[in-house]
Amino acid sequence: MPANAGRVVAEVRGASKVFQSGDTKITALHPTDLVLRAGELLLIVGPSGSGKTTLLSLLGCVIYPSTGEVIVDGTNVTHLDDRALARLRLRSIGFVFQSFNLVMPLTAEENVLMPLQLQGVPADEARDRAAHALQLVNMSHRRHSLPRQMSGGEQQRIAIARALVTEPPLMLCDEPTAALDPKSVDVVMQELRQLAQQGKALAVVTHDMRLVPFADRVVQVANGQAQEQLPGADLDHH
Numbered sequence: 001m002p003a004n005a006g007r008v009v010a011e012v013r014g015a016s017k018v019f020q021s022g023d024t025k026i027t028a029l030h031p032t033d034l035v036l037r038a039g040e041l042l043l044i045v046g047p048s049g050s051g052k053t054t055l056l057s058l059l060g061c062v063i064y065p066s067t068g069e070v071i072v073d074g075t076n077v078t079h080l081d082d083r084a085l086a087r088l089r090l091r092s093i094g095f096v097f098q099s100f101n102l103v104m105p106l107t108a109e110e111n112v113l114m115p116l117q118l119q120g121v122p123a124d125e126a127r128d129r130a131a132h133a134l135q136l137v138n139m140s141h142r143r144h145s146l147p148r149q150m151s152g153g154e155q156q157r158i159a160i161a162r163a164l165v166t167e168p169p170l171m172l173c174d175e176p177t178a179a180l181d182p183k184s185v186d187v188v189m190q191e192l193r194q195l196a197q198q199g200k201a202l203a204v205v206t207h208d209m210r211l212v213p214f215a216d217r218v219v220q221v222a223n224g225q226a227q228e229q230l231p232g233a234d235l236d237h238h
């Protein structure tokens with residue numbers, strides 16, 4: 001077990017989100033409490049429009065809560081300005097998306113180098129760290145490939161390497177397997193599981209109930225209400 005296992009990496013305390021569009025207010029998420037610790041993979045499931053992405057966006061410091069607090073990597077983000085929030089995201093959070101979001105004209109290695117270049121890491125050190133990240137997702141042999149020369153599963157593993165190269169304690173994944181064939185789903189989820197075992201905290205939003213066996217904990221969101229499922233509970237299949 002990694003030394004940091006059990007450390008609280010992200011916490012949502014009574015956080016809610018209300019979106020105002022014209023005269024109407026939409027409560028995307030009712031007040032929610034959630035603690036995410038190092039060493040665990042949390043799955044966030046629920047039907048379309050239920051509030052999953054809103055919860056992930058709060059954890060990701062992409063939006064501010066309407067009420068309550070969000071604490072990431074020891075920092076209460078509620079009162080940070082946009083720039084401080086962006087710095088926190090770059091330092092503490094790795095994002096993985098459904099559509100990989102790789103930069104197409106760049107090689108796998110160049111994509112993984114990008115966050116380090118943004119952080120101003122010296123070139124030699126950056127190359128070593130990118131090589132290590134590619135090794136962690138077993139993609140060293142494809143470092144010179146362009147995204148279009150790789151399968152969806154391979155591209156997602158490069159995206160995971162890019163997310164973890166800055167060594168963030170928190171990784172947030174939005175439908176990371178939605179564009180993948182079943183075999184690649186398995187490979188990608190194994191990679192994410194392994195990262196949890198190495199001490200990262202991961203939250204994964206999905207519609208896909210087949211991912212449940214890879215999770216340590218499952219939170220189900222319905223109509224903006226998040227509820228933690230007890231292990232072995234019979235989950236609604238949406």
Ligand SMILES: Nc1ncnc2c1ncn2[C@@H]1O[C@H](COP(=O)(O)OP(=O)(O)OP(=O)(O)O)[C@@H](O)[C@H]1O
Nearest residue numbers: 019021026027028047048049050051052053054055
């Ligand atoms: N920027 C916004 N402005 C107004 N309403 C929003 C905004 N973002 C989300 N919503 C609304 O909040 C509710 C929850 O949305 P959210 O994206 O969190 O759902 P979701 O569970 O992630 O859905 P999906 O699985 O389809 O991505 C929805 O009713 C949505 O229309």
